[in-house]
Amino acid sequence: xxxxxxxxxxxxxxxxxxxxxxxxxxxxxxxxxxxxxxxxxxxxxxxxxxxxxxxxxxxxxxxxxxxxxxxxxxxxxxxxxxxxxxxxxxxxxxxxxxxxxxxxxxxxxxxxxxxxxxxxxxxxxxxxxxxxxxxxxxxxxxxxxxxxxxxxxxxxxxxxxxxxxxxxxxxxxxxxxxxxxxxxxxxxxxxxxxxxxxxxxxxxxxxxxxxxxxxxxxxxxxxxxxxxxxxxxxxxxxxxxxxxxxxxxxxxxxxxxxxxxxxxxxxxxxxxxxxxxxxxxxxxxxxxxxxxxxxxxxxxxxxxxxxxxxxxxxxxxxxxxxxxxxxxxxxxxxxxxxxxxxxxxxxxxxxxxxxxxxxxxxxxxxxxxxxxxxxxxxxxxxxxxxxxxxxxxxxx
Amino acid sequence: xxxxxxxxxxxxxxxxxxxxxxxxxxxxxxxxxxxxxxxxxxxxxxxxxxxxxxxxxxxxxxxxxxxxxxxxxxxxxxxxxxxxxxxxxxxxxxxxxxxxxxxxxxxxxxxxxxxxxxxxxxxxxxxxxxxxxxxxxxxxxxxxxxxxxxxxxxxxxxxxxxxxxxxxxxxxxxxxxxxxxxxxxxxxxxxxxxxxxxxxxxxxxxxxxxxxxxxxxxxxxxxxxxxxxxxxxxxxxxxxxxxxxxxxxxxxxxxxxxxxxxxxxxxxxxxxxxxxxxxxxxxxxxxxxxxxxxxxxxxxxxxxxxxxxxxxxxxxxxxxxxxxxxxxxxxxxxxxxxxxxxxxxxxxxxxxxxxxxxxxxxxxxxxxxxxxxxxxxxxxxxxxxxxxxxxxxxxx
DNA sequence: ATGACTTTCTCCAGTCACAGGACAAAGGGC
DNA sequence: GCCCTTTGTCCTGTGACTGGAGAAAGTCAT
Numbered sequence: 036x037x038x039x040x041x042x043x044x045x046x047x048x049x050x051x052x053x054x055x056x057x058x059x060x061x062x063x064x065x066x067x068x069x070x071x072x073x074x075x076x077x078x079x080x081x082x083x084x085x086x087x088x089x090x091x092x093x094x095x096x097x098x099x100x101x102x103x104x105x106x107x108x109x110x111x112x113x114x115x116x117x118x119x120x121x122x123x124x125x126x127x128x129x130x131x132x133x134x135x136x137x138x139x140x141x142x143x144x145x146x147x148x149x150x151x152x153x154x155x156x157x158x159x160x161x162x163x164x165x166x167x168x169x170x171x172x173x174x175x176x177x178x179x180x181x182x183x184x185x186x187x188x189x190x191x192x193x194x195x196x197x198x199x200x201x202x203x204x205x206x207x208x209x210x211x212x213x214x215x216x217x218x219x220x221x222x223x224x225x226x227x228x229x230x231x232x233x234x235x236x237x238x239x240x241x242x243x244x245x246x247x248x249x250x251x252x253x254x255x256x257x258x259x260x261x262x263x264x265x266x267x268x269x270x271x272x273x274x275x276x277x278x279x280x281x282x283x284x285x286x287x288x289x290x291x292x293x294x295x296x297x298x299x300x301x302x303x304x305x306x307x308x309x310x311x312x313x314x315x316x317x318x319x320x321x322x323x324x325x326x327x328x329x330x331x332x333x334x335x336x337x338x339x340x341x342x343x344x345x346x347x348x349x350x351x352x353x354x355x356x357x358x359x360x361x362x363x364x365x366x367x368x369x370x371x372x373x374x375x376x377x378x379x380x381x382x383x384x385x386x387x388x389x390x391x392x393x394x395x396x397x398x399x400x401x402x403x404x405x406x407x408x409x410x411x412x413x414x415x416x417x418x419x420x421x422x423x424x425x426x427x428x429x430x431x
Numbered sequence: 432x433x434x435x436x437x438x439x440x441x442x443x444x445x446x447x448x449x450x451x452x453x454x455x456x457x458x459x460x461x462x463x464x465x466x467x468x469x470x471x472x473x474x475x476x477x478x479x480x481x482x483x484x485x486x487x488x489x490x491x492x493x494x495x496x497x498x499x500x501x502x503x504x505x506x507x508x509x510x511x512x513x514x515x516x517x518x519x520x521x522x523x524x525x526x527x528x529x530x531x532x533x534x535x536x537x538x539x540x541x542x543x544x545x546x547x548x549x550x551x552x553x554x555x556x557x558x559x560x561x562x563x564x565x566x567x568x569x570x571x572x573x574x575x576x577x578x579x580x581x582x583x584x585x586x587x588x589x590x591x592x593x594x595x596x597x598x599x600x601x602x603x604x605x606x607x608x609x610x611x612x613x614x615x616x617x618x619x620x621x622x623x624x625x626x627x628x629x630x631x632x633x634x635x636x637x638x639x640x641x642x643x644x645x646x647x648x649x650x651x652x653x654x655x656x657x658x659x660x661x662x663x664x665x666x667x668x669x670x671x672x673x674x675x676x677x678x679x680x681x682x683x684x685x686x687x688x689x690x691x692x693x694x695x696x697x698x699x700x701x702x703x704x705x706x707x708x709x710x711x712x713x714x715x716x717x718x719x720x721x722x723x724x725x726x727x728x729x730x731x732x733x734x735x736x737x738x739x740x741x742x743x744x745x746x747x748x749x750x751x752x753x754x755x756x757x758x759x760x761x762x763x764x765x766x767x768x769x770x771x772x773x774x775x776x777x778x779x780x781x782x783x784x785x786x787x788x789x790x791x792x793x794x795x796x797x798x799x800x801x802x803x804x805x806x807x808x809x810x811x812x813x814x815x816x817x818x819x820x821x822x823x824x825x826x827x
Numbered sequence: 828a829t830g831a832c833t834t835t836c837t838c839c840a841g842t843c844a845c846a847g848g849a850c851a852a853a854g855g856g857c
Numbered sequence: 858g859c860c861c862t863t864t865g866t867c868c869t870g871t872g873a874c875t876g877g878a879g880a881a882a883g884t885c886a887t
Contacts, residue, residue, distance in 0.1 A: 062864075073845065073846045074866085075845075075866080076844075098854050098862095100856090100863065101855075102852060103863085103864075104863080104864055105865085183794055193793070241661050255760075255761075262653060264762025264763070265637050265764035266794055266797065267762070268759075268762045268792060268794040269760065270760065271759050271794075271795065274790075286792075360668075364649065364665065364668050364671065365660060366662060366667070367661060396682075397589070398588065398664040399664045402662075403661075460835055468874080468875095469874065469876065470835090470876090471836095471839090471874080474838095494883050494884070495835095496832090496885085497832085497833035497835060497884075498833080498836070498881060499834090499882065499883065500834080500836085501835085501836085
């Protein structure tokens with residue numbers, strides 16, 4: 036079902052749509068306070084938006100001592116789809132025009148099965164959300180993939196952990212299937228946009244968002260805009276050298292951060308500790324095939340296992356060391372830590388903070404909060420919705 | 432002498448002024464091709480600029496098959512002052528409105544003497560340039576200082592190598608003295624702007640400009656604009672850790688890049704090598720007080736001294752290692768190496784390149800030029816002129 | 828030379844965006 | 858009921874801008 040969502044005709048209309056998205060329903064007068072247009076001009080633009088159906092006027096607000104105002108809000112039937120493709124699972128969510136999550140599904144999945152299989156699953160999940168009555172159709176979809184993307188075309192490039200995805204026209208293919216506009220970005224950038232829109236990074240112009248999951252990546256926001264770099268690989272910090280001539284890494288180099296810490300590295304180190312008998316706590320959590328996951332380590336740490344705590348601290352130190360360098364270089368106003376390992380919580384955060392505050396320049400760390408993301412797994416899907424809504428709410 | 436330079440009245444005029452600055456004299460028709468305005472509107476704006484005296488029409492260009500065009504150019508009497516304050520010397524230059532250097536003076540100086548003494552010297556140098564007939568007055572001045580700056584106010588903050596400068600109102604004081612608009616920025620950012628305007632970084636949107644002088648800093652350009660960070664300390668990469676638990680650094684930490692390489696570190700290591708008899712070549716260059724400078728090392732290296740070459744290679748390796756991390760993170764389209772040690776030339780560059788190409792991700796380095804700055808000591812002063820001209824050529 | 832064609836620049840009229848004031852609608856407080 | 862406030866609409870004047878007509882000043886081929 037093709038859905039021909041109207042698009043704003045000019046910058047003013049786009050501005051108004053975003054104000055309604057971010058600030059919720061508003062009266063004309065309230066909108067006028069934020070937009071530096073005369074009331075007459077504003078009324079004209081609002082009327083035009085009402086004609087297109089993108090916004091509706093429903094009901095009157097309570098009086099504030101004078102004539103009651105009309106509630107202007109985004110069309111309640113608008114729906115965005117946020118899709119966050121991880122290495123081992125997918126998140127799909129529907130939001131309304133205000134980017135509130137109405138329904139959210141998470142399913143295990145393996146990216147290595149290739150784009151065709153994965154998108155079959157994603158489309159099934161989207162259909163399920165639609166079938167449950169949450170949406171009649173989608174007005175746009177924002178997709179996050181775990182690797183670099185040529186952003187303008189929406190095509191993954193040379194993704195190390197995603198063989199078979201290189202050059203696959205994600206944007207075009209999904210736009211066809213879903214019958215709505217689609218934007219594709221790196222999953223880390225999506226998380227950054229999510230935390231910026233609805234999480235800890237509201238009202239911060241320049242910040243870093245470090246996502247520690249199967250790998251490690253970093254979303255870079257400059258002046259409120261995601262910075263993607265010349266070839267779309269900005270923020271790829273997993274293979275920054277943390278230790279000269281250190282451990283060998285899957286990428287072929289030595290001493291990469293990911294060789295020391297990431298969901299995968301943590302699980303591997305924990306398995307080794309368990310097998311070598313250094314932690315009874317971890318050993319009890321081994322599954323039939325002798326494997327552990329980051330979640331197991333988090334549980335063991337919560338239970339007070341010293342080996343697990345050490346592994347987390349050690350990883351946090353390495354990560355903090357790299358982040359310290361980035362903080363000196365980038366001088367952000369905030370550092371957000373997120374991703375699958377957020378469950379490691381305060382132990383991880385404390386280790387990272389210690390390193391950063393010790394190694395970065397006082398001027399850069401003086402007033403620098405380093406915090407956990409507050410949206411967890413919804414950061415990515417909200418970011419996806421945000422990405423596509425920015426596109427849909429821009430002049431045609 | 433107060434000089435009341437007119438300012439453009441709107442964005443169109445500002446745009447035209449910058450086109451004339453960057454592209455030199457142009458006819459109305461040529462301007463029209465670049466500015467997306469109707470010829471009539473363009474004519475109006477040009478006429479208004481002519482009235483203000485900011486631009487002049489002098490002479491007719493050769494015919495290109497039809498009516499000859501008028502040459503529209505920036506007023507030939509406009510003068511900008513570019514000032515680049517280093518740790519041990521000052522550069523002062525006058526440029527015309529097209530930012531061509533008309534006169535350039537370099538003098539030794541010690542920043543530690545404090546802002547009052549330094550600016551006395553700077554003003555004397557400016558007066559000298561004026562006396563030599565290069566300028567009747569200045570229409571703006573761009574100042575670079577070797578430390579972080581609160582950019583909007585033009586005030587240095589907590590400069591480690593500049594005690595006594597903290598909080599000194601450079602912009603206000605100099606604006607008073609010179610009687611013209613003044614802008615203040617980090618010297619590294621100025622160099623980046625210089626290379627962007629007239630050097631190797633023309634037409635590159637996102638790049639890094641590493642300046643290796645007494646210390647090490649890095650100018651960051653995002654989308655053609657200098658990025659300064661939340662507190663103005665972005666690009667301060669001298670104290671990024673290059674070696675965990677490495678050499679002690681003056682900043683109190685260990686293993687900082689500057690502890691291994693910079694003009695100062697290189698001179699120190701060379702002196703040590705000379706004293707320990709590891710290099711006869713270097714020993715012959717020791718001055719009366721047993722000191723060497725980076726220039727001596729460059730000369731020794733040029734003469735083929737293996738110890739000097741080793742020192743340079745070693746420093747280049749360390750620097751390259753740090754830059755490799757920044758390249759992975761920032762994914763620039765170009766890396767420029769500049770500053771006092773540019774004299775070390777190809778040996779240094781080769782070492783840096785080797786490290787970066789080996790350690791950064793292929794996607795980020797795939798088409799990444801790493802080159803020496805081509806402006807040398809004029810990069811900073813041109814950057815200063817560029818900085819202030821951007822300000823003067825913006826709507827009042 | 829002369830006419831045909833180009834290029835550059837100016838002038839003019841019409842259109843559109845927008846601001847700002849007058850005014851109507853709708854309510855609160857006394 | 859009266860006066861005040863807030864919200865929203867209508868209308869007109871102004872200034873920004875476009876596009877076309879045409880004048881000015883050339884080149885080039887014949």
